[in-house]
Amino acid sequence: MKISTTKEKLLNAVVLAERIAGKKESLQILSCILLDVGKDISVRATNLEAGIHVHVGGDVGERGIVAVPANVLSQTLHYLPKLQAFWGWLFLQLWASY
Numbered sequence: 001m002k003i004s005t006t007k008e009k010l011l012n013a014v015v016l017a018e019r020i021a022g023k024k025e026s027l028q029i030l031s032c033i034l035l036d037v038g039k040d041i042s043v044r045a046t047n048l049e050a051g052i053h054v055h056v057g058g059d060v061g062e063r064g065i066v067a068v069p070a071n072v073l074s075q076t077l078h079y080l081p082k083l084q085a086f087w088g089w090l091f092l093q094l095w096a097s098y
Contacts, residue, residue: 001037001064005056010043011077013054014070017045020052021070032067045070 017033025031025047034044041056 001035001066002061003037003041003058004061005041005058007077007080009056009058010041011074013043013056014074014077016054017043017052018070018074020047020050021045022047023071029067031070033070033073034065034067035073036065037063 014033021033022030030047032045036042036044037060039060041058041060043052043054043056045052
């Protein structure tokens with residue numbers, strides 16, 4: 001998965017989704033945020049009572065899908081230094097081996 005977007009756009013979507021994702025769930029997947037990159041970038045979360053699906057503006061380089069613990073993703077984005085982003089843009093590349 002490869003995307004480019006602004007840190008603020010992704011962080012705003014993740015913060016909204018983090019409010020829905022449970023913190024101490026018996027099913028660990030419910031404490032995760034789903035990053036789904038297809039034609040566009042979407043951030044999803046559910047706690048089985050409520051759900052959220054947020055579209056984030058940006059460019060898609062490669063498609064992919066990944067579930068990341070909500071607190072880990074949120075804290076990582078919060079603490080990224082502003083210098084890490086190139087002219088306000090955040091470039092995110094994830095890869096996995098199967």
